[in-house]
Structure formats: C-alpha cells, structure tokens
Amino acid sequence: MKPFISSMQAALALGLLVAGCAASQVPATSISASQTAIRTAEAAGAGIDPKAALHLSMARTEYNQARQLIVQEDTHKAELVLARASSDAQLAFALARAASAKAEAEHTMDEIRALQASPQLSPR
Numbered sequence: 001m002k003p004f005i006s007s008m009q010a011a012l013a014l015g016l017l018v019a020g021c022a023a024s025q026v027p028a029t030s031i032s033a034s035q036t037a038i039r040t041a042e043a044a045g046a047g048i049d050p051k052a053a054l055h056l057s058m059a060r061t062e063y064n065q066a067r068q069l070i071v072q073e074d075t076h077k078a079e080l081v082l083a084r085a086s087s088d089a090q091l092a093f094a095l096a097r098a099a100s101a102k103a104e105a106e107h108t109m110d111e112i113r114a115l116q117a118s119p120q121l122s123p124r
Helices: 007-023 028-041 050-071 075-115
Strands: none
Touching: 028 050, 028 075, 050 075
16 A cells, blocks of 8 residues: 655645745845844944934834735735835945045035145244
C-alpha cells in the first residue's frame, strides 16, 4: 500500500508553509532601520533646513503608513514603504549635514574676510 503523501511532498508542503509564515511578517530590522534613520536625521537638525525638513516629514509619514499596513497584514507593501521611509530619512540627514557644512563654511569665510579687512600689525 502506498502512503497517502510521499515524504518529498510532505517536505515541500512544510517548506511552503514555513516560507508563507516568514513572508507574512515584516522583519524587525526593517522597522528599526527606518526608526534609526529618522532619529539620526532629527539629531542632525533635519527639522531646521527646509529641504531636509520636507524629507524628514515624508519619512515620518511613510513610517506611520507602513505601521498601518503591517496591522492590515499587507506586509509586502509595508516593506516597500519602510524602505522609502528609510531613504527619505537618509536624504534628510544628508541635506541637514550639507546645510550645516555650508553654514560653517560661510561663517569661516566671514571670519577670513574680517581678518583681511582688519589693520595688519607691522613687522618688528
């Protein structure tokens, strides 16, 4: 008498079941990566520079949207939205750093101009 299902079929079914369960959850690393990117952008002053603030706001909105998608069990779309949130937060960070570097460079140039305009000490 032949078994109802072969061991190969059972292994395949088990593999598909495990893969299905794994695919139905968004990895915690994706969620924490988005949170970390947003916090890093905030710490870099992304809320101050208008361009950076726009992307930071987009990242926050996308993160919240992804959390809603997770609750609705639309994990594939949640993964995509979390990736977009991370990207926007990283861009906000880069823009904030660039704005800070530009402001620092302008301050340094102002100091140089002030030194150049001041009367020079005569050599002894």
